[in-house]
Amino acid sequence: MAITFYDLSGMNARRFSPFGWRVRMALAHKELDANVELIGFSDKAKLEFSGQNLVPVLVDGATVVADSWEIAGHLQATYPDRPSLFHGAAGEASARFVAAYADSQLHPLVARCVVRDILEVIPEKEHAYFRAAREKRFGMTLEAIVANREETRRQLKTALYPVRTTLRDHAFLGGAGPNFSDYAVFGAFMWARSVSAFTLLDADDPVHAWRERMLDLFDAMPRAEAGFPV
Numbered sequence: 001m002a003i004t005f006y007d008l009s010g011m012n013a014r015r016f017s018p019f020g021w022r023v024r025m026a027l028a029h030k031e032l033d034a035n036v037e038l039i040g041f042s043d044k045a046k047l048e049f050s051g052q053n054l055v056p057v058l059v060d061g062a063t064v065v066a067d068s069w070e071i072a073g074h075l076q077a078t079y080p081d082r083p084s085l086f087h088g089a090a091g092e093a094s095a096r097f098v099a100a101y102a103d104s105q106l107h108p109l110v111a112r113c114v115v116r117d118i119l120e121v122i123p124e125k126e127h128a129y130f131r132a133a134r135e136k137r138f139g140m141t142l143e144a145i146v147a148n149r150e151e152t153r154r155q156l157k158t159a160l161y162p163v164r165t166t167l168r169d170h171a172f173l174g175g176a177g178p179n180f181s182d183y184a185v186f187g188a189f190m191w192a193r194s195v196s197a198f199t200l201l202d203a204d205d206p207v208h209a210w211r212e213r214m215l216d217l218f219d220a221m222p223r224a225e226a227g228f229p230v
């Protein structure tokens, strides 16, 4: 059955959605091919069929699924014989926790480092929409959001403590191999890498070494993606 994956894109097919990256990694983990439909901020009418207006969206045969967590659950339930995204029910609960941690604790900090740089990778016609939407969300201009990003970077280092601690004893958040917990956190780094040259991690941070391992997964698919070397 054909799968179509609607993912956010800027110019030159730059795919910078952290949630899109979760799905991309999940599809690769499940060894599933998908037709990819790239959606810019100005193309969201193309998502109307899904009953909402955010990417990622997956269409798998007759099934339409929006939201990266829902998509992961769909892939796990529909393709149980392929490599597991969660490594069991306990792993699924842990991945839910990790995804919520990334959403609430990491994404706001990454945004405060890179959100202004997104203007450089989306077409001019989308600038006004993007600026207005994000300035409303943060209550200040894009420039003010990122003004203190050296300090934000220090806060991010602190916020990554749970990841760093887990990586002391395990190669991946999923243990010996990656699972959806890893993809949930990694999406934030792929978002940053796709849009910004700003350095988020110190080279001697164990999270940096983990990100290198993540970039090498699936024949280095993430590393091959257009972005800034980090």
Ligand SMILES: N[C@@H](CCC(=O)N[C@@H](CS)C(=O)NCC(=O)O)C(=O)O
Pocket (backbone or CB within 6 Å): 008, 016, 017, 018, 019, 020, 041, 053, 054, 055, 056, 066, 067, 068, 069, 133
């Ligand atoms: N909870 C959703 C979040 C999806 C989401 O926020 N998508 C963003 C891209 S990162 C989006 O579509 N934004 C469109 C817009 O801001 O207009 C998920 O996990 O998939």
